[in-house]
Amino acid sequence: MLKGNRISFPAALAATLAMALSTPAFARGPMPDPAVKDFQRVVDAAYAKYKDLKEGKNADYIPILTETPSDLFGVVIVAKDGKVYSAGDVDYVFSIQSVSKPFTAALVMSEQGPEVLKEKIGVEPTGMAFNSKLALAVYEDSVNPLVNAGAIAAVSLVQATSEQERWNKVQQNLSDFAGRPLTVLEKVYESEYTTAFGNRGIANLLYNWGRLYSEPEEALRVYTRECSVGVSAKDLGMMGATLANGGVNPLTRKQVMPAGHVPELLAIMATAGFYDESGVWMFKAGLPAKTGVGGGIVAVVPGRFAIAAFSPRLNEAGNSVRSMKAIQDIAAELGVGVFGPNPN
Ligand code: DON
Numbered sequence: 001m002l003k004g005n006r007i008s009f010p011a012a013l014a015a016t017l018a019m020a021l022s023t024p025a026f027a028r029g030p031m032p033d034p035a036v037k038d039f040q041r042v043v044d045a046a047y048a049k050y051k052d053l054k055e056g057k058n059a060d061y062i063p064i065l066t067e068t069p070s071d072l073f074g075v076v077i078v079a080k081d082g083k084v085y086s087a088g089d090v091d092y093v094f095s096i097q098s099v100s101k102p103f104t105a106a107l108v109m110s111e112q113g114p115e116v117l118k119e120k121i122g123v124e125p126t127g128m129a130f131n132s133k134l135a136l137a138v139y140e141d142s143v144n145p146l147v148n149a150g151a152i153a154a155v156s157l158v159q160a161t162s163e164q165e166r167w168n169k170v171q172q173n174l175s176d177f178a179g180r181p182l183t184v185l186e187k188v189y190e191s192e193y194t195t196a197f198g199n200r201g202i203a204n205l206l207y208n209w210g211r212l213y214s215e216p217e218e219a220l221r222v223y224t225r226e227c228s229v230g231v232s233a234k235d236l237g238m239m240g241a242t243l244a245n246g247g248v249n250p251l252t253r254k255q256v257m258p259a260g261h262v263p264e265l266l267a268i269m270a271t272a273g274f275y276d277e278s279g280v281w282m283f284k285a286g287l288p289a290k291t292g293v294g295g296g297i298v299a300v301v302p303g304r305f306a307i308a309a310f311s312p313r314l315n316e317a318g319n320s321v322r323s324m325k326a327i328q329d330i331a332a333e334l335g336v337g338v339f340g341p342n343p344n
Helices: 009-022 036-050 063-067 097-112 114-120 133-139 148-157 163-178 186-193 197-208 216-227 233-244 259-272 275-284 321-334
Strands: 074-079 084-088 289-291 296-301 305-310
Touching: 036 074, 036 084, 036 321, 063 186, 074 233, 074 321, 084 233, 097 114, 097 148, 097 163, 097 216, 097 233, 097 259, 097 289, 097 296, 114 148, 133 197, 148 197, 148 216, 163 216, 163 233, 186 216, 197 216, 233 259, 233 296, 233 305, 259 275, 259 289, 289 321, 296 321, 305 321
Parallel strands: none
Antiparallel strands: 074 084, 074 305, 289 296, 296 305
């Protein structure tokens, strides 16, 4: 349908379609995220805004964590294609702590399905602190896999015939999410295991109630080791990007968990990822996320990318002050809250 030297609309459309179809899908690659042009700008802005903030203090109930230099601060976005946008100390290796918990819950779901997680651990937020014994007493079970009780139960549910095999699987799974081999920071392990009286109490109570599925001291050791795994903010971003990418690690292309279970895991992170601060976090950031007392946080924008940050100074609930603020700002700036664009 040529009119003079102008191509009519249907002809232009047909030409574009023909061009698009003649390029094989693998050569075109996935569509870039519409926000990608802003990623570096928002990461730089959040880093600059909070770099000098001194609020909060390092965790001290695990003695060695007081030795992490408090001024360290890093912010990163990892797109689901594995591209990294970062500012600050994003390569510094710190202990993953509770950020390990959703990934071991993922392993349990991969091995035995989400119903086992729901029935044998639970998926309700506690509304109480991450190490709460009261929550245990009230509910008489482990409550959810992101509080200490549920996370200790989760390692005990990993299918293994020896402690070594249990640990190897947990470590391999975390490494698969990160896309590189992760190892334990032995000094952190020693410091935490020799002072783990509270967690030992939790493990024993669970065992007493039939809610722990291995010998309690074995579960405590494997749990403490998973919390002592060394990661950087970049690693956390890559682990989150794997969840954003349907369970496929963007670097290795390995399917680390079934894509179908990712929404269930993100739902648990959305309701319990910040313990007794989960409501405020969802209200402000609107993203499923997980924190750790090492100072790391990873948040996931489902189907798109991950935002991670690291800063050792924590608030009263045990969550990193600058990491929270940086991720909240970025989520607001990009308008990516799961319930709609969130204000700042
Ligand atoms: O069991 C503990 O207390 C630590 N290994 C993990 C706690 C933690 O990271 C809480 N998160 N903010």
